[in-house]
Amino acid sequence: MIxxxxxxxxxxxxxxxxxxxxxxxxxxxxxxxTLAALGTVGEAVTIHTEMLVSEDSIRLMGFASASERDWFRLLTGVQGVGARVALAILSALEPADLHRAVAMGDKAMVARANGVGPKLAERIVRELKDKVGTVPVPVSGGGMGFTAMPTGGHAADAISALQNLGFRPAEASAAVAAAEADIGENAGLDALVRLALRKAAK
Incomplete structure (x- = not known):
């Protein structure tokens, strides 16, 4: 496995x-x-990958972040969503926007991607909502909203680390967002993961 x-x-x-x-x-x-994030030819790059093995081929899919790779896995787990459609969705929506769309049941946002009709968008939102979960948090005015996915340099890797430890994607995202708010987006990965674990355990 690469x-x-x-x-x-x-x-x-x-x-x-x-x-x-x-x-x-x-x-x-x-x-x-992801292609836009890689930079120019000849530059050093690091890319997260997922290996797809079928009866007649072995293919590698590449992602600029672990978060994008994790969403690819979730999307291709939905009936009717193959690698091409999953990449089209990830081309149209950032992981944070996709998380928000699924959590809020916004099938119209998912349907923006090429090759995704209303019925498939509805299936994606319905099947992934339980896996992603929603994270209600207080917002101004006394209502409840949804946490945004953290955006710092190590956020995606920290979320992936927490998920590998058994936390749900929504829980991992909320914990990393809270940790980022405390120590800043430029914190090292180790410090971010340690603080996020403490936040998640509360």
Missing amino acids: AKLKGLLDSTGIDHAVIDVGGVGYLVGASSR
């Missing part, structure tokens, strides 16, 4: 990139958002 590649960006296409790792070129499918 979980991450670190090397030089050799080339990019409409829906893929080639990463040169020690002279070996790995072809990875990717969303337009």
Whole structure:
């Protein structure tokens, strides 16, 4: 299982990139958002990956963040959502926007992606809502809203770390967001994970 590649960006296409790792070129499918985040050809890159194995092929999908990779896994777990549709959704929506759309049942936002009709968008929202959960928090005016996904440099990796420890995506996101608010977006990954664990345990 190849979980991450670190090397030089050799080339990019409409829906893929080639990463040169020690002279070996790995072809990875990717969303337009990930391709834009990789930078220019010849630069050093690190990309999270997911290996798809079928009877007649083995493919690598690449993602700019662990959060995007985790959403790819969730999306492809929905009936009718293959790798191409999942990448189209991740091209149209950032993980934070996708999380918000699913949590709030906003199927119209999911349907913005190419190849996603109203029925499929409704299925995605319905099937993933329980997996993602909602995190109600106080907002101005005394009402309740939803937590936004944290956006700092190590936030996605910290969320992934908490999920690997058994926390639900929504719980991990809320804990990392709270930790980020306390120590700032530029905190190191270790410090962010430690504080997020304390927040999650409360």
